[in-house]
Amino acid sequence: MRAIPRHGVPLRITIDGHAVEAVEGDSLLAVLLLNGRAVRHLEFGGAPRAGFCLMGACQDCWVSLGDGERVRACTTLAVSDMIVWTDHQKAGAND
Amino acid sequence: MTNVVIVGGGPAGVRAASILVEAGLKPILVNEARQVGGQGYRMPAKSLALDLKVLMGSEAGKYRRLHSLFASLEKRIDYRPATLVWGVHDKVLHTLCDGVAGTIPYDALILTTGATDRIMPLPNWTLPGVFTLGGAQVILKDQGCLIGSRIVFLGSSPLLLLAALQYHKSGASIAAVVDTTPFSAKRAAMRDLAASSRTLARGIMYRAALHWAGIPIIDGATPLAIDGKDYVEGVRIRDGRGRERLIPCDAVAYGYGLKPETQLAELAGARFRFDPTFRLWLPETDADGRAGADLYLAGDSAAIGGADAAEASGALAAHALLADFGRPQPETELVRLRRQVGRLRRFQKGLARAFAWPVEQVAALTDETIACRCEAVTVGEIRGAVRAPLGPREVNRVKAITRCGMGRCQGRFCGPALQEIVAGACGAPIAEVGRLRTQAPVKPIPLHAAAELEP
Numbered sequence: 001m002r003a004i005p006r007h008g009v010p011l012r013i014t015i016d017g018h019a020v021e022a023v024e025g026d027s028l029l030a031v032l033l034l035n036g037r038a039v040r041h042l043e044f045g046g047a048p049r050a051g052f053c054l055m056g057a058c059q060d061c062w063v064s065l066g067d068g069e070r071v072r073a074c075t076t077l078a079v080s081d082m083i084v085w086t087d088h089q090k091a092g093a094n095d
Numbered sequence: 096m097t098n099v100v101i102v103g104g105g106p107a108g109v110r111a112a113s114i115l116v117e118a119g120l121k122p123i124l125v126n127e128a129r130q131v132g133g134q135g136y137r138m139p140a141k142s143l144a145l146d147l148k149v150l151m152g153s154e155a156g157k158y159r160r161l162h163s164l165f166a167s168l169e170k171r172i173d174y175r176p177a178t179l180v181w182g183v184h185d186k187v188l189h190t191l192c193d194g195v196a197g198t199i200p201y202d203a204l205i206l207t208t209g210a211t212d213r214i215m216p217l218p219n220w221t222l223p224g225v226f227t228l229g230g231a232q233v234i235l236k237d238q239g240c241l242i243g244s245r246i247v248f249l250g251s252s253p254l255l256l257l258a259a260l261q262y263h264k265s266g267a268s269i270a271a272v273v274d275t276t277p278f279s280a281k282r283a284a285m286r287d288l289a290a291s292s293r294t295l296a297r298g299i300m301y302r303a304a305l306h307w308a309g310i311p312i313i314d315g316a317t318p319l320a321i322d323g324k325d326y327v328e329g330v331r332i333r334d335g336r337g338r339e340r341l342i343p344c345d346a347v348a349y350g351y352g353l354k355p356e357t358q359l360a361e362l363a364g365a366r367f368r369f370d371p372t373f374r375l376w377l378p379e380t381d382a383d384g385r386a387g388a389d390l391y392l393a394g395d396s397a398a399i400g401g402a403d404a405a406e407a408s409g410a411l412a413a414h415a416l417l418a419d420f421g422r423p424q425p426e427t428e429l430v431r432l433r434r435q436v437g438r439l440r441r442f443q444k445g446l447a448r449a450f451a452w453p454v455e456q457v458a459a460l461t462d463e464t465i466a467c468r469c470e471a472v473t474v475g476e477i478r479g480a481v482r483a484p485l486g487p488r489e490v491n492r493v494k495a496i497t498r499c500g501m502g503r504c505q506g507r508f509c510g511p512a513l514q515e516i517v518a519g520a521c522g523a524p525i526a527e528v529g530r531l532r533t534q535a536p537v538k539p540i541p542l543h544a545a546a547e548l549e550p
Contacts, residue, residue, distance in 0.1 A: 001240065001241050001243070001244050002239060002240050002241075003235065003239055003240060003241045003265040003266050003267065004143055004144055004145050004235075004239030004240075004265065005144050005239070006140075006142050006143050006144070006239060007142050007144060008141065008142030009142075023142065024141070024142065025140035025141045025142050025143065026140070026238065027140070027237070027238055029234075030234065030238040030240050033240070033242075034240065037223045037224065037325070037326045038223045038325070038326070039223070042221075042471060044470060044471040045471055047221060047471070048222070048223050048325050048326070049221065049223060049468075050223030050224065050326075051226070051230075052221075052225065052226055052227060052230065052468065052508070053211060053212065053226070053227045053229070053230045053508070054226055054227065054229075054230030054231070054233050054234045055134055055211070055227075055229065055230055055233050056127065056128075056538070057211045057356070057504065057507050057508075058211075058227075058468070058504045058507065058508055059469065059502070059503035059504045059538070059539060060468060060469070060503075060504070062503070062539075069194075070541075072539075075127075075128075077140075
């Protein structure tokens with residue numbers, strides 16, 4: 001949850017087809033966690049995951065962008081009109 | 096001119112750069128993050144109405160000094176932010192910046208790659224809502240966000256109290272601070288800790304502030320499991336008196352102190368020795384940070400010491416480098432820095448006793464507990480591999496059979512536990528089961544980036 005307000009340029013991104021609000025400077029992981037509890041499902045067995053180290057070391061928050069590129073959500077900034085898929089296969093289907 | 100490269104933009108890297116600039120060099124500073132400061136002195140993302148005095152407390156002055164030092168250096172160094180170094184080979188760094196692969200040759204290399212949280216697996220620790228203790232602080236400082244609305248701080252680390260207090264001041268509800276080390280062990284370590292009385296006093300202050308705020312601090316507890324189905328709903332513990340308790344919460348900040356990030360040091364040729372206090376394999380350096388030919392290590396990636404030791408050891412490494420390249424360095428300053436680094440690192444050894452890695456929990460881990468979160472390898476699979484007829488007793492062979500440590504994080508988070516599980520399963524001393532070897536890339540890179548390297 002957000003503890004400290006951010007007064008920046010508002011922007012809109014799409015997560016799994018749903019439009020969500022964000023602010024310039026938000027990390028993709030922060031936006032994902034402010035809008036849900038899981039960030040992805042593990043490739044092995046499908047267990048829900050939401051990142052862990054929050055500093056680019058554990059690699060447990062990789063998601064896919066609209067063009068199929070994979071990014072680590074905790075070290076990627078949200079940018080206007082970003083399309084994010086938490087399931088890589090859906091990103092592929094929407095290429 | 097000598098091509099000096101520093102990797103890491105925390106206090107050690109920035110300080111090393113300043114010494115080199117004073118000597119007339121123009122080092123390259125490669126930083127994986129967008130901003131300098133490392134994890135501890137991390138700059139908030141822009142437009143965040145963050146009161147740094149609240150968050151940094153007594154360290155706010157040092158935070159400001161480091162960032163103003165960097166501001167004075169930025170034009171006089173070759174600064175490369177948002178650049179990952181993913182490999183080192185034949186005195187060339189392999190990098191990735193904005194999806195583009197590159198190389199940086201060096202004559203001398205200073206590595207200040209920092210540390211990550213040390214983690215002991217626990218049933219259900221992979222559930223959404225469980226984050227590292229360091230991560231819980233990072234998302235607050237960097238993003239102004241909390242990991243949940245009702246939080247348990249769990250593990251054993253002086254940072255449990257600090258982080259809990261930062262969260263409390265930021266409006267979070269703290270369900271409890273649960274420290275696995277008994278209070279008696281903390282009292283016993285007090286004599287070593289008195290070597291840095293200011294830090295000790297701060298710790299006592301944090302404890303008192305949490306107490307006044309009515310936040311339960313439970314010492315000497317054994318964590319049994321994280322409770323929940325699709326996300327965290329509580330933490331089950333056995334308290335110091337043997338009573339089982341369920342503490343409801345929606346997030347857990349979890350950690351057992353810090354573990355140096357040594358992957359690049361290993362690829363650059365550093366040697367390692369087993370440290371019985373930390374129960375980790377740590378890189379070998381001399382007092383000034385020399386780790387091999389033209390290789391220098393500083394900050395928490397050389398030995399856990401905290402931000403002050405990082406700054407001082409960064410300066411020492413830069414002085415050592417300059418001396419090795421034939422430039423005499425001021426001896427009195429070197430003596431002062433060595434004394435400071437030595438004192439702060441000894442203090443960390445005291446902390447390692449007061450906030451202990453919970454070795455005794457390893458034997459109690461259920462077979463179903465996940466050890467490797469990348470590949471979902473269970474403790475039982477590791478034990479089974481070791482106990483099979485002619486089963487391996489060495490962690491790299493166990494990795495080859497079970498895939499534990501082979502995933503995207505490259506064993507950063509399962510490595511320390513893997514050593515303990517293997518040693519426990521075959522009854523060998525932990526130093527004899529070896530340590531996970533590093534492979535490039537040390538972090539995931541797109542295939543095309545690796546392909547661009549081919550001639």
